[in-house]
Amino acid sequence: MMIMNCRSMVEFRAKMGIRWRKVSVQGQGGRRPDAVNRRHPMERPRDRDLQEVFRLIAASKNGLSKAEIVKKTHLRHLAVTDAVRTLVERGFIDITPHTHDELTMDDAVSIIQSRFCVIGLRILPSEVLGVVTNLRCEVLPIGVAGEELTAVKDLPDGGHDVEGVVQAVAELTQQLVDQIPEGYxxxxxxxxxxxxxxxGTVVYSPNLQWRDVPLRQRLEEVLHRQLNAEQHARFGPRGSQVIIENDANALAVVSQWFGAGSERTSFALILVGDGIGCGLVINNELVRGFGGMAGEIGHLVIAPENPGLVCRCQKQGCLEAIATIPTILEAIVRAKKANGEDPPATIADAVKLAEKGDKLAEEAFEVAGDALARAISYLLNLVNPEALILETYEPMVTQRLVPIVTKRLRRYCFSTVQKDTDIPQNPAAPERGAKGAAAVMIMELLSQRLPAEQAGRTRHLADPERGL
Ligand SMILES: [Zn+2]
Known part of the structure; x- marks a missing residue:
């Protein structure tokens, strides 16, 4: 083998017409590459690691050892140790059985189920639905007899009156606080x-016709004012804090935790209801976008040439003008009336008609499924997620739409994108939205700093009395 010295190497490169540039190391702060990702052991773990470790522990029935967490998450030992230590400090998890303070790789850790809880609320134009969950996001029984899982409060005026909704949400929260089991x-x-x-601000809600409503701030103010001393005492040291989330994002978070999104690093959850939303999880993280608007698939313009399709956002030809539950039902009702036939009263009746082979009903679902597939194909081509979860709060509608969308995606998607995307079943119970809101609150808790962490100090194990 010929070995060239530096000089002959330069001559060789010049002869071959190769030009060289020096690599700039600016921006790396002159650190060695192996030092870039190294954290001080007392620093707080990354939110993403903390959430991943927490979700895994919460989803396990009998607890997990650190060694098992390392194996399942592919995180480094140090990252898992940091995350576990932080969760123990907060009083969220404990070593089982708790015989010593030093955690080893084989010790099992599990969620402490009967210490903390969160409230989850789902606001619809007609009602607010509420649940109380433990930190495993399991719905706790409430009510006078302790037999109910959800509480519902009706909203007047289709939820258009902001202050009326704020008041109703605050009252429901107070009722739920009163019913929380002792000790939580x-x-x-x-x-x-x-x-x-x-x-925390509702920039625009077509459902409620709200614009620029600082909902989190208003709710926190009203709760702070209206909670009585006993109710205030039920809250942790951070008081009655509130977090606001988009409905499809909340469902994506709960699906990532327990549903069809678990065990997947990326997926898109499409929620078809009165509107059409999308929760997008990429590399295990919910993507909200720069302005909180990522995943607004319902307002992709699918049919701009059709003047009859005006969306609630006033644009022409949005997906929402074609494929929401109300627009599907309206299309069938219109077609039936034009044909001199009895129209269906509900979307469930409409599905039954389609199942019996009613051509007008079948056609309306085909049109909606086609529009959905077209919009979803844009998303799949752009993001290439592992799975697509199509969800409605009407299981019969989901069953009707999924095969149509799947078939049409073959026509609209590029290359192998459609074949590569799994479309799993993910049945939605009515309380899942509220449960999703609770899951978002739990995830938010993991992002908040303890006073000790803010001061740069950590403790080895939690003082259970201190909690958060
Ligand atoms: Zn629109």
Missing amino acids: SVLGTGVELGGHIKS
């Missing part, structure tokens, strides 16, 4: 609703 401390309230949400 409430860590906060998660609220979900359809629309564009940014940092």
Whole structure:
């Protein structure tokens, strides 16, 4: 083998016409590459690691050892140790059985189920639905007899009156606080609703016809004022904090935790209801976008040439003008009336008609499924997620739409995108939205710093009395 010295190497490169540039190391701060990702052991773990470790422990029935967590998450030992230590400090998890303070790789850790809880609320135009969950996001029984899982409060005026909704949500929260089992401390309230949400403000909700409503701030103010001393005492040290989330995002979070999204690093959850939303999880993280508007698939313009399709956002030809539950039902009702036939009263009746082979009903679902597939194909081509979860709160509608969308995606998607995307079943119970809001609140708790962490100090194990 010929070995060239430096000089002959330069001559060789010049002869071959190769030009060289020096690599700039600016921006790396002159650190060695192996030092870039190294954290000080006392620093707080990354939110993403903390959430992944927490979700895994919460989903396991009998607890997990650190060694098992390392194996399942592919995180480094140090990252798992940091995350576990932080969760123990907060009083969220404990070593089982608790015989010593030093954690080893084989010790099992599990969620402490009967210490903390959160409230989850789902705001619809007609009602607010609420649940209380433990930190495993399991719905706790409430009610006078302790037999109910959800509480519902009706909303007048289709939810258009902001202050009326704020008052109703605050009252429902107070009722839920009164019914929380003894011994639990409430860590906060998660609220979900359809629309564009940014940092606690409802920028625009077509469902409720709200614009620029600082909902989190208003709810926190009203709760702070209205909670009585006994109710205040049920909350943890951070008080009655509130978080607001888009409805599809809340469902994506709960699906990532327990549903068809678990065991997947990326998926898109499409929620078809009065509107059409999308929760997008990429590399295990919910993507909200710069302005909180990522995943607004319902307002992709699918049919701009059709003047009859005006969306609630006033644009022409949005997906929502074609494929929401009300627009599907309206299309069938219109067609039936034009044909001199009895129209269906509900979407369930419409599905039954289609199942019996009614051509008009079948056609309406085909049109909606085609529009959905067209919009979803844009998303799949752009993001290439592992799975697509199509969800409605009407299981019969989901069953009707999924085969149509799957078939049409073959026509609209590029290359192998459609074949590569799994479309799993993910049945939606009515309380899942509220449960999703609770899950978002729990995830938010993991992002918040303890006073000790803010001061740069950590403790080895938690003082259970201190909690958060
Ligand atoms: Zn629109």
